[in-house]
Amino acid sequence: MTAGVAPRTSGDGWTYCAQGHKHWGIHGAAGLLARHRDPAGAEWVLLQHRASWSHHGGTWGIPGGARDLGESAEDAARREVSEESDLEVVGIDAAGEFVDDHGGWTYTTVALWLPVMPPVAVRGAESVEFAWTPVAGLGDVPLHPGFAASWPAVRGVGLAG
Numbered sequence: 001m002t003a004g005v006a007p008r009t010s011g012d013g014w015t016y017c018a019q020g021h022k023h024w025g026i027h028g029a030a031g032l033l034a035r036h037r038d039p040a041g042a043e044w045v046l047l048q049h050r051a052s053w054s055h056h057g058g059t060w061g062i063p064g065g066a067r068d069l070g071e072s073a074e075d076a077a078r079r080e081v082s083e084e085s086d087l088e089v090v091g092i093d094a095a096g097e098f099v100d101d102h103g104g105w106t107y108t109t110v111a112l113w114l115p116v117m118p119p120v121a122v123r124g125a126e127s128v129e130f131a132w133t134p135v136a137g138l139g140d141v142p143l144h145p146g147f148a149a150s151w152p153a154v155r156g157v158g159l160a161g
């Protein structure tokens with residue numbers, strides 16, 4: 001008997017929540033909210049411009065995707081951001097999570113703070129670009145409807161109390 005690493009069991013696929021929405025990720029989904037506070041005190045978040053062919057294509061949200069079977073939300077968020085961008089978050093602890101529970105389906109936002117705002121390049125085909133965006137200007141951005149709906153709650157995640 002050998003102890004091995006369990007194969008990855010993908011959560012890729014569409015499902016419906018109790019509210020009747022169609023969602024990507026049969027085991028739920030997770031995304032990474034990368035935050036930064038500049039020397040003047042203004043807050044910034046890293047937004048992903050989603051490819052036009054994707055669900056709610058053309059809108060701006062946060063990098064993320066389907067959780068694998070048994071995968072924690074934080075692990076999924078870190079995996080997805082590394083698949084979709086070159087942002088380096090190894091060694092940066094998560095500051096908090098917000099679980100948006102739709103009934104039978106959840107989206108977990110994992111927040112962490114970066115000390116700087118590095119340029120972020122796209123990996124893969126799901127994104128057009130990444131942009132650091134001032135929180136004060138989010139109202140002017142065509143946001144992904146899920147991100148927009150959760151933002152009032154997500155905004156407080158990982159803020160120092």
Ligand SMILES: [Zn+2]
Pocket residue numbers: 017018019020021022023102105
């Ligand atoms: Zn839903």
